[in-house]
Amino acid sequence: MGNFTLPVDNDQVIVLGIMSALELEAASELSMFLDNRFRAESHPEWFEDIRHYRISMNQPFSYKSPSDLRFILGEAVLEDSQIWHQIPKINQAWVNAAHTLRQKLNLLHHQQLAPNLQTLLQISTLFDQVTSGPGLEVSNWARAVQSRVKNILAGNYTKPEAEPAPVIPAAAEEVTKEYEEVIRQREKRPPWGSRWTGTKPSRKLTLDRQTQDIYDDNGVSVAEELGDLRDQVMAMWLRYFPLGGEVWVDPEDGAAMGYIKGTATMVGWFGAAPEDNSDTVRGFVLAHEYEFTGSDVKDLTLSINLANSTVEDSSEALTRLRQILEPATRLNITDFGDLFVPVSEGEPTRIMNLHKNVWFKGQLPG
Amino acid sequence: MSDNEVISISKCEIELIPGTKTYRGKPISARGGSTEQAADLTTFRVTSSDELNLMVGLVEWPNDPPEVKPIDLLGGLTKHESLARRGSMTLSESRDGNWLAVLKVMKYSPDKGYFTLHGATTEEIDQYLAYNFEELALEMGALRFGTRAEIEGETSRTANQLAMVVEPGDIKSLAFAYTVTRALAVINDFGLEA
Numbered sequence: 001m002g003n004f005t006l007p008v009d010n011d012q013v014i015v016l017g018i019m020s021a022l023e024l025e026a027a028s029e030l031s032m033f034l035d036n037r038f039r040a041e042s043h044p045e046w047f048e049d050i051r052h053y054r055i056s057m058n059q060p061f062s063y064k065s066p067s068d069l070r071f072i073l074g075e076a077v078l079e080d081s082q083i084w085h086q087i088p089k090i091n092q093a094w095v096n097a098a099h100t101l102r103q104k105l106n107l108l109h110h111q112q113l114a115p116n117l118q119t120l121l122q123i124s125t126l127f128d129q130v131t132s133g134p135g136l137e138v139s140n141w142a143r144a145v146q147s148r149v150k151n152i153l154a155g156n157y158t159k160p161e162a163e164p165a166p167v168i169p170a171a172a173e174e175v176t177k178e179y180e181e182v183i184r185q186r187e188k189r190p191p192w193g194s195r196w197t198g199t200k201p202s203r204k205l206t207l208d209r210q211t212q213d214i215y216d217d218n219g220v221s222v223a224e225e226l227g228d229l230r231d232q233v234m235a236m237w238l239r240y241f242p243l244g245g246e247v248w249v250d251p252e253d254g255a256a257m258g259y260i261k262g263t264a265t266m267v268g269w270f271g272a273a274p275e276d277n278s279d280t281v282r283g284f285v286l287a288h289e290y291e292f293t294g295s296d297v298k299d300l301t302l303s304i305n306l307a308n309s310t311v312e313d314s315s316e317a318l319t320r321l322r323q324i325l326e327p328a329t330r331l332n333i334t335d336f337g338d339l340f341v342p343v344s345e346g347e348p349t350r351i352m353n354l355h356k357n358v359w360f361k362g363q364l365p366g
Numbered sequence: 367m368s369d370n371e372v373i374s375i376s377k378c379e380i381e382l383i384p385g386t387k388t389y390r391g392k393p394i395s396a397r398g399g400s401t402e403q404a405a406d407l408t409t410f411r412v413t414s415s416d417e418l419n420l421m422v423g424l425v426e427w428p429n430d431p432p433e434v435k436p437i438d439l440l441g442g443l444t445k446h447e448s449l450a451r452r453g454s455m456t457l458s459e460s461r462d463g464n465w466l467a468v469l470k471v472m473k474y475s476p477d478k479g480y481f482t483l484h485g486a487t488t489e490e491i492d493q494y495l496a497y498n499f500e501e502l503a504l505e506m507g508a509l510r511f512g513t514r515a516e517i518e519g520e521t522s523r524t525a526n527q528l529a530m531v532v533e534p535g536d537i538k539s540l541a542f543a544y545t546v547t548r549a550l551a552v553i554n555d556f557g558l559e560a
Contacts, residue, residue, distance in 0.1 A: 206444065242558065243479070245444050259416035259443060262377035262553040 004141055005167055006148045008159040012115040012183070013176050018145060019113070019120060020175040022127050022138065023105055027069035029136040035066065037086045050075060050082060073102040073130070074344060089133040097129035100289070103342040107285055108175070110347055111182040112334065114284035121149040122287050189255055189266070189274075191283050191335040193356055193366015196257040196264040201250040205270065207237050209244040229272060239357065240267050240366075265366070279349040283336030286363055294327030299360055311357040320352060337364055373542065375502070376495055378418070378549055380541045381411040389423065393430035394456055403427065409437060410541040412549045418442040420449055422544055424537055432457045432465065434544050445552055448472065448481040453548040455540075460531045461518055464509060467540060469528040471547045474557035481552055485527060494554040495546055502546075507539040508532055 005021065007014050038046040047066035054061040063071035076083045077095045084090060104123055107113045113123075127142035151157035187197050205222060206215045212234055214223040223230050237247065240260060247258040247267055254271040257264055275282060289300040296318060297306040306314050325331075325341075332342045337355060340348040356364035373380045389407035392400050406426040413419050419441035426432045434457070439450035453472050460466040471491060473484035491499045500511045508530040510517040515525035532539040 243445055243474075261555060262414055262416045264415075 004144070006144055007117065007120065007152065008157075009152065010117050012179070015117065015120050016115045016176045016179055019108060019115075019123050021170075022124065022142060022145070023069055023108075025138045025141065026127055026131050026136065027067045027072065029138050030069065030072050030131065030134065031065075031067035033134050033136060034072070034083060034086055046082065053082075069105065070102060070345065073098045073105075077102075087134055094130065094133055097126050099344070101126040101130055102344045106344055106346075107332075107342070107348075109178075111179050112281065112283070112285050112348075114287070114335070115179060115183075117149050117153055118287040121146060121153070124149065186283075189253075191365050192266055192268050192337065193260075193364065194266050194335070196266050200264070201248040201255065201257055203249040203251050203270075205247050205249055205256075207234070207241055207244045207247065209238060209242070226271060233268070233270065236268050236355070239355070240265075260366070276353075281334060281338045281340050281348050281350045283334030283338060285332050285334050288333075288360075288363065290331040290333065292321055292325045292327065292329045292331055295322065297321065297331060302360075304360065306360060309360045311361055312355075314358045317352065317354055317358050324351065333359065333364070335365055371538075373506075373538070375542060375545055376497070376550055377415040377553055378545050379413050380545055381413070382537060382541060383409045383411065389425050391425070393425075393427045394433055394435070394454055395430050400430075407437075408535075408537050410537060412541075412545050414442075414549060414553055416443060416553055418446050418449070418549060418553065420446070420549065422541070424535070424540055426535070431459075434467075434540050445481075445555075449548055449552055452482060453544075455544055455548075457540075462531075463534075464531050465534050465536070465540075466514075466518065466529055466531050467543055468514070468524075469530060469543060469547050471556060472551040474555060476557075481557075484557070486547075486551075486556075488528065490556075491546065491551075494556055495550060499546060503530055503539070503542065506542040507536050508543075 005014065005018055007018060034046070035044075038044065043049070051061050051063070066072070072083065075081050076087060076090075077098050078084070087094070101123070104113060104126065108123075113119050124142045124145040128139050128146060131142065132139040148157065189198075190196065204217050208215060213221050214226075214234070214237075216222050223234070226233050237256075237258075238244075240258060241247075245258060247256045247270075249256045249270040253274065254269045256267050256270050258267040259265065260267070288302070291298050291300055293305075298304070299306075299309070307318065330342055331339060331351075332348075333339045333354070337353050337359065338350045339352050339354055340350050342348060354364075356366050368381065370384065371382045373382070385408075387407045387409070389405045390402055391405070392402055393405075405428065408424045408426075409421055410423075411419065411421055419439075420436060421438040421440060422434060423437045424432060424434050433454055435454040436450050439446060442449075449472070455467060455470075457465045457467050469486075469491075470483040471486040472481045473486065474480070475482050475484075488499050495502075503511045510531040512529070513525060514520040514527050514529050517529060517531055530539070530543060532543075
């Protein structure tokens with residue numbers, strides 16, 4: 001095994017590098033493990049055979065290498081899989097972990113996993129669950145990462161001053177490059193309720209709660225500029241500023257900044273938010289797993305239900321979910337409040353956007 | 367750049383402006399029954415991360431209790447206007463001849479729809495200050511800190527009020543107390559989410 005890098009802090013490059021390197025290492029070791037097992041059964045063309053089988057079954061098969069982890073995990077969880085029988089100690093927990101890991105890696109490759117320690121803990125736990133059964137060496141690394149992250153998060157680990165910074169795994173280069181633009185965009189336009197880190201926008205507007213109107217610096221009402229979005233934007237800003245207050249709007253794209261508890265904060269848009277009318281999922285996924293039960297959303301991480309865990313009434317959102325989702329559907333949400341069903345391949349599609357007050361209290365920014 | 371002493375407290379900075387000026391007005395304690403009179407004014411400026419720029423003064427009247435009051439709101443948000451209109455702090459003489467400052471806090475009143483002065487516990491203040499209020503107050507120069515019962519031995523209905531005792535004219539301690547209980551309370555929307 002190559003680098004056995006462990007994080008020393010929340011450095012995004014290192015975190016991304018470790019996630020990416022774990023993926024490559026697990027893929028390499030798992031495919032070698034399977035190859036040895038199949039060869040022992042005089043079945044060296046196993047990858048080609050699986051490919052032919054899937055194509056004959058009219059199932060999509062786009063993998064070019066047996067060391068593509070998406071292929072191994074995807075194939076292993078299928079009931080008619082040949083791989084399934086080769087993995088020792090396989091059980092439903094392994095299948096669930098493999099399925100979730102595949103979805104997480106798909107998010108990583110679409111730059112939708114937050115590059116932080118919480119995500120690294122989640123990913124390394126899944127890698128451990130998937131690779132320890134076959135006794136792969138990478139599971140030791142995954143466990144060491146888990147242990148280190150837990151210690152850092154608990155404040156029990158101090159970054160050594162004298163030691164050099166951890167080696168950034170070579171595998172990090174590509175994935176961090178892909179993330180760079182996403183991170184730059186997030187800094188410019190962070191999720192609603194997050195700290196505004198850019199320059200202060202030039203157009204100052206004042207929200208008046210008595211007249212339910214928005215005025216510019218000359219006292220001229222500008223709410224009509226919002227057209228059909230007027231009520232929606234007023235309601236959103238009054239959530240942030242119940243007494244009324246000021247927002248500063250970027251004339252170029254309508255992004256709005258306001259002060260919340262003394263901190264410059266992204267408070268939405270004067271007008272339609274970009275991609276409001278598309279189903280593109282924006283932002284980084286929260287490190288919680290959810291399930292639609294048929295009548296409610298359950299946070300599987302905390303074992304709590306949405307209906308009694310919100311600041312505001314969530315019944316409208318739950319009614320909409322009842323109309324479009326089957327019971328037992330898994331859900332993820334991003335820090336932009338975009339709710340979606342996780343997928344193992346391709347880009348997920350947004351079901352709806354939710355304000356922090358109608359989602360589990362304290363989970364969305366702001 | 368000013369050479370004046372600046373104290374950073376959470377999201378605010380206090381600039382202590384040296385010297386004393388003459389101030390003309392009526393003491394709060396006179397409740398309109400007095401004619402305009404001259405007093406000594408020592409000022410400090412409170413600025414914040416959310417654009418507050420407020421001049422505040424310690425007014426020492428010749429025959430009435432001293433008070434800390436807003437002088438001029440030079441800049442800020444709509445919600446900061448409540449600091450210009452309310453939140454003066456009247457001081458009284460403590461048992462030992464120092465000054466007693468009652469530490470009421472600007473708190474949002476849902477019934478009234480604006481901020482007014484309310485009693486608060488140190489725990490509540492510690493929470494929005496993100497620091498130990500008492501510890502900081504003593505560090506800034508307060509002589510005693512606690513309820514009026516604890517620091518003055520009072521037994522009246524105001525005995526449970528939070529207060530501190532400072533040396534007469536100790537502008538640093540008073541500016542600190544004003545900033546925490548007035549400016550920072552409004553900035554942090556104290557009472558708004560309750």
